[in-house]
Amino acid sequence: MTRLARRLAAPAPGWTTEADVVVVGSGIAGLSAALELRNRVPRVLLVTKGALASGSTVWAQGGVAAALHPEDSPAAHLADTLVAGAGLCDPRAVEVLVTEGPARVRELVTRGAVFDLDAAGDLALTREGGHHxxxxxxxxxxxxxxxISRALVAQLEAVRTDPGIEVIEHALVLDVLTSAPGPDGRPGAACGVTLHVIGEGSRDGVGAALGRAVVLATGGIGQVFRSSTNPVQATADGIAAALRAGARVGDVEFVQFHPTVLWLGSGVLGQLTLVSEAVRGEGAYLLDTDGVRFMPGVHPMAELAPRDVVAHAIVGRMAQTGADHVLLDARHLGADFLRARFPTIHDRLLEHGIDLTTDVVPVAPAQHYHSGGVVTDLSGRSTLSGLYAAGEVACTGVHGANRLASNSLVEGLVFAQRAARDIASRVATGELPHRDPVERPGGDALVAAAARSRIQRAASSGPGVVRTAEGLATAQVELAAVRTDAHRAAGVVAAPQSAEWETTNLHQAATVLTATALLRTESRGGHFRADFPVPDEAWRVRLESSLTADGGLRTERAPLG
Known part of the structure; x- marks a missing residue:
């Protein structure tokens, strides 16, 4: 059995602070949860890995999906979401999303977000892949x-002096603290976090933030892969910390690879430039390197098919042509329109010598979004008492096997507010008392930062866009060979610090991802097995993983809903 450590190797906390709720992350979910909680509980602490405005939300190009047009409906949005999720969505969670989403978007406007308007002065609405x-x-x-990030950060900055809310920036959360274990030996309720602050003053180094509840809103796992559209901060910190604390994670094998990411060569690593699905939504074509438009022969919605369909079609076309990319052609949409509708993409492409108005754009799939995460209910509660999750780090059941375009931001809004309200209610009734943390038994782990490229190579070649039993088994062997005791190993240059902690999180997330992808012997949504290329009705279940008391990785089939 694969075993993972239950905590990171780190110095003992040198300082302690306390709040009613600790929110981790400053993307749309974290900011929304903190702002909602500020009005409902006496004291909130928001911890963010970088600056307040550095969350993944900043990078979202496309938009927010909500049934706001008179001729649209939540039922139609629900139907499109279920189709994209390929049979693995929780219909109850999707219904919550589509019925509450419009109100949450309108609240963003009241919070100061300025959206594009049409000629009549109403919110301008466009279409993306998978939407009808x-x-x-x-x-x-x-x-x-x-x-959206600007508006929410401005709201938070306006209350910085409020004694009921504190923000700690440049802080990497290490582990979720848990209270005394139960009779079965499993960890008790979440009661805070340990964190490492890079800065000056009393909040330097490793400390402990105690709270009645913890909300994880840490984003995704993008840096598990060699190339991703995710920011460099997306190192799977939340999903790994939740797993170590005793929470269940689910749908981990479902990774969305965005079809159209700027291709600059095989040697380019890190965060890549995304060419939004909205470009295809406005009518851009995908061409192979011979200039042939191929998507109409693949799916009735052509370039607007669900993302997994488009990504797999691109990979297949690349194999047929022997090319390492395809081409996105938006030239027929007109220069004035493209510059006005896509100013950010236009400018970023120009930085690489590509003019969206006159050139075809080389693109290929790259990791973009993680549909799985910390398993939660409709109120954001994880399977570990006191621990909540919202946003990309969570597995709410909304996305199933594949996220529908632009459902991520609205999911963060809807479920962050639900989590905040549930926490406030439980705090008021005394259901979430302050608890004292205890050290979890078992060994600790630290992976040398130098191993990151090795981990990313294994993840990219194993549970990448196209998966096989052989490739996944090889990745498992490679990941198992990575030393997880770098802080004790003679001759290994590594110490408990940010790069090593992040690399340890990447290793644990990659290990679970590979294990679940190997178990699921079918293709569905963001999980494509070349050796099992069709869906199998027997696999209409969620795979949920957790750690046993001694750190053994256990994966079970769980019914949907």
Missing amino acids: ADRIVHAGGDATGAE
Whole structure:
């Protein structure tokens, strides 16, 4: 049995602070949860890995999906979401999303978000892949995430002096603290976090933030892979910390690879430039390197098919042509329109010598979004008492096997508010008391930062866009060979510090991802097995993983809903 450590190797906390709720992350989910909680509990602590405005939300180009048009409906949005999720969505969670989403988007406007308007002064709506209606709200053409982040950060900055809320920036959360274990030996309730702060003053180094509840809103796992559209901060910190604390994670094998990411050569690593699905939503074509448009022969929705369909079609076409990319052609849409609708993408492409208005754009799939995460209920509660999750780090059941375009931002809004309200209610009734943390038994882990490229190579070649039993088994062997005791190993240059902690999180997330992808012997949504290329009705279940008391990785089939 694969075994993972239950905690990171780290110095003992040198300082302690206390709040009613600790929120980890400053993307749309974390900011929304903190702002909602501020009005409902006496004291909130928001911890963010970088600056307040550095969350993944800033990078979202496309928009927010909500049924706001008179001719659209939540039922139609629900139907499109279920189709994209390929049979693994929790219909109850999707219904919550589509019915509460429109109100949450309107609340963003009241919080100061400035969205693009049409000629009549109403919210301008566009369409993206998988949607059968214009229901995508956008801002600045293709800078929706940046505008939402700006508005929410401004709201938080306005209450910085409020004694009921504290923000700690440049802080990497290490582990979720848990209270005394139960009779079965499993960890008790979440009661805070340990964190490492890079800065000056009394909040330097490793400390402990105690709380009645913890909300994880840490984003995704993008840096598990060699190339991703995710920011460098997306190192699977939340999902790994939740797993170590005793929570269940689910749908981990479902990784969304965005079809159209700027291709600059095989040697380019790190965060890549995304060419939003909205470009195809406005009518851009995908061509192979011979200039042939191929998507109409693949799916009735052509370039607007669900992302997994488009990504797999691109990989197949690349194999047929022997090319390492395909081409995105938007030239027929007109220069004035493209510059006005996609100013951010236009400018970023120009930085690489590509003019969206006159050139075809080389693109290929790259990791973009993780549909799985910490398993939660409809109120954001994880399977570990006191621990909540919202946003990309969570597995709410909304996305199933594949996220529908632009459902991520609205999911963060809807479930962050639900989590905040549930926490406030439980705090008021005394259901979430302050608890004392205890050290979890078992060994600790630290992976040398130098091993990161090795981990990323294994993840990219194993549980990448196209998966096989052989490739996944090889990745398992490679990941198992990575030393997890770097802090004790003679001759290994490594110490408990940010790069090593992040690399340890990447290793644990990659290990679970590979294990679940190997178990699921079918293809569905963001999980494509070349050796099992069709869906299997027997696999209409969620795979949920957890650690046993001694750190053994256990994966079980769980019914949906």
